[in-house]
Structure formats: C-alpha cells, structure tokens
Amino acid sequence: MSRLETLPKESTIAAIAKRVGCPLLCAALKLYYAARRKETPAWARGVMVGALIYLVTPLDAIPDVIPGVGFTDDLGVITAALATVAMYINDDVKKAAADKAHRLVKVCVCD
DSSP states (O other), X not given: OOGGGOOOOHHHHHHHXXXXXXXXXXXXXXXXXXXXXXXXXXXXHHHHHHHHHHHHOSOOSSOTTSXXXXXXHHHHHXXXXXXXXXXXXXXXXXXXXXHHHHHHSTTOOOO
C-alpha cells in the first residue's frame, strides 16, 4: 500500500483543517485525490506530493504558529501546485475533495 492510499486519522485532519481554513483544506484535498488517479503522470504526482509535504512539514518559510500569516506560504505553494497540475483535477477529484472537506469540517464548502 502506498503512502497516497491512506490518510491520517480523520480526527487529526479535522483538527488541522480547523486551523488552516476551508480554502487551504479544499486545495490540499484536490491535490491528494488527483495524485491518487492512475491517469496522473509521475511528474504531476511529484508536484502534488511535494506541495502536500510542504503543507505538513513544520519547517516553513513563514512559521505556521504566527497568527494570521502562518499559513500564507503554505497556501502559496498549494496554489502554485494547483495551477501547475490543473489539467489533472477533474470533476471526480473536486467532488471527492468537497465531500471529504465537508465530512471533516461541516461548514466547509469547496468550489
């Protein structure tokens, strides 16, 4: 089983999601589900996984503990990754990400 096939426990993701906010959660989940698609080429999967690793790694350009701005660098990296691999994010990926985000944080609505 690859690392992409499993997510951490939902309680852990929900706690993180409440801190980072819905836009970042939705974007990260889109990358996760797109990376799991068999049709996604290795280079795009590398971009996606790299961005997700940056999101969860405690060493950041702007430390995540700084209120208000801590996750702005993470959002920038995730957004850049989304723009780079947008062609691999189809409606199924968007629906899976939106469903998961809503299950984790009830008020989360992804576009």
